[in-house]
Amino acid sequence: MVDIRWGVLGAARIARKAVVPAIRRSGAGEVVAVSSASGRAAEFAADLGIERHYASHEELLADPDVDAVYVPLPNTEHARWSIAAARAGKHVLCEKPIVQGLAELDAVEAAAADAGVQLAEAFMYRHHPQLARLRELLDSGAIGRLVTVESSFHFVQGRQEPLDIRLRRDLGGGALNDIGCYPVDLLGWLTGSEPDDVGVVAHRDVPDGANTRVAIAARYGELTANLHCSLDAAFRADARLHGSEGTIHLPDAFRADVRGGTARIVVERGEERTVVEVDGDQYGAQVAHFAERVRTGTPDPDDAALTRRTAATLERITKAASL
Numbered sequence: 001m002v003d004i005r006w007g008v009l010g011a012a013r014i015a016r017k018a019v020v021p022a023i024r025r026s027g028a029g030e031v032v033a034v035s036s037a038s039g040r041a042a043e044f045a046a047d048l049g050i051e052r053h054y055a056s057h058e059e060l061l062a063d064p065d066v067d068a069v070y071v072p073l074p075n076t077e078h079a080r081w082s083i084a085a086a087r088a089g090k091h092v093l094c095e096k097p098i099v100q101g102l103a104e105l106d107a108v109e110a111a112a113a114d115a116g117v118q119l120a121e122a123f124m125y126r127h128h129p130q131l132a133r134l135r136e137l138l139d140s141g142a143i144g145r146l147v148t149v150e151s152s153f154h155f156v157q158g159r160q161e162p163l164d165i166r167l168r169r170d171l172g173g174g175a176l177n178d179i180g181c182y183p184v185d186l187l188g189w190l191t192g193s194e195p196d197d198v199g200v201v202a203h204r205d206v207p208d209g210a211n212t213r214v215a216i217a218a219r220y221g222e223l224t225a226n227l228h229c230s231l232d233a234a235f236r237a238d239a240r241l242h243g244s245e246g247t248i249h250l251p252d253a254f255r256a257d258v259r260g261g262t263a264r265i266v267v268e269r270g271e272e273r274t275v276v277e278v279d280g281d282q283y284g285a286q287v288a289h290f291a292e293r294v295r296t297g298t299p300d301p302d303d304a305a306l307t308r309r310t311a312a313t314l315e316r317i318t319k320a321a322s323l
């Protein structure tokens with residue numbers, strides 16, 4: 001079978017730093033083209049050794065030698081370009097959050113279904129094997145009945161001009177969309193449901209800008225959760241699961257890649273404390289998973305359902321706090 005030929009829409013930092021290298025090391029195909037609306041495609045292509053470069057995303061989508069695209073554009077551009085790519089017959093791996101609300105998700109999914117292409121949201125942490133290990137621990141009763149979860153994603157985003165897309169409300173930035181989506185997604189994965197109740201408070205410190213801190217209290221059936229994201233607190237990307245008999249701490253819940261891929265799972269029961277280390281390549285596994293969907297023509301219904309739960313929950317949080 002012909003290998004998947006990828007195009008990248010946007011000369012994005014995340015493409016340069018993580019996803020193009022992941023495609024190359026994981027056997028997910030080859031990167032053949034990049035486009036940039038701001039004139040940076042040629043430089044990006046030269047730096048990364050990519051054969052073709054285009055001055056517009058439309059031109060890349062018209063290239064018959066591109067089978068699949070990776071979309072790492074600002075959040076407000078995700079739905080529009082995912083739909084355009086699907087209509088051009090390209091499979092779509094789009095950065096998180098893939099949409100701003102369920103109306104956009106319906107439109108993106110319809111475009112992919114009509115075109116018969118695969119569609120996936122680039123939530124790389126979903127593909128780290130620590131999640132499978134976590135599920136085994138929970139199912140084996142390692143901490144008894146799960147009662148409450150705390151999960152946070154923080155880092156310090158510079159405020160210098162020009163403002164980073166993360167601080168631009170008009171581009172769908174904000175702590176919630178950029179990093180708060182991870183704790184929300186994790187709870188959707190853990191519970192298999194959307195929250196029954198949600199309370200939200202938010203802070204914004206950039207005039208006319210996006211939210212910079214969001215605190216969420218949520219209830220999923222009998223499980224309660226405190227989720228937090230901040231663009232002005234020191235790096236942290238973790239989760240603590242408190243059960244009736246103990247606690248599981250995932251200090252590397254979302255960014256195990258910063259520790260070379262090794263995630264720690266700390267299980268505490270009374271005085272007993274055990275640390276399990278799980279190796280993984282979450283960016284590599286993400287693109288390999290997507291490439292498998294493309295090669296076999298089979299979608300991943302669990303992944304799609306989680307994307308829908310997260311989109312619904314993010315929309316609800318956004319409305320609740322007028323973010």
Ligand SMILES: NC(=O)c1ccc[n+]([C@@H]2O[C@H](COP(=O)([O-])OP(=O)(O)OC[C@H]3O[C@@H](n4cnc5c(N)ncnc54)[C@H](OP(=O)(O)O)[C@@H]3O)[C@@H](O)[C@H]2O)c1
Pocket residue numbers: 009010011012013014015018035036037038039040072073074075095096097122123124165171177178
């Ligand atoms: N999964 C992860 O680990 C991860 C990590 C970081 C970011 N992300 C996601 O990836 C996406 C890109 O993030 P990034 O940090 O890589 O962004 P970035 O490099 O700052 O920008 C990405 C692209 O967006 C376009 N862009 C930038 N500023 C723009 C503006 N003012 N107006 C219109 N378009 C603009 C540019 O495309 P052109 O080249 O076409 O001009 C740029 O190449 C976001 O959705 C983010 O949430 C994911």
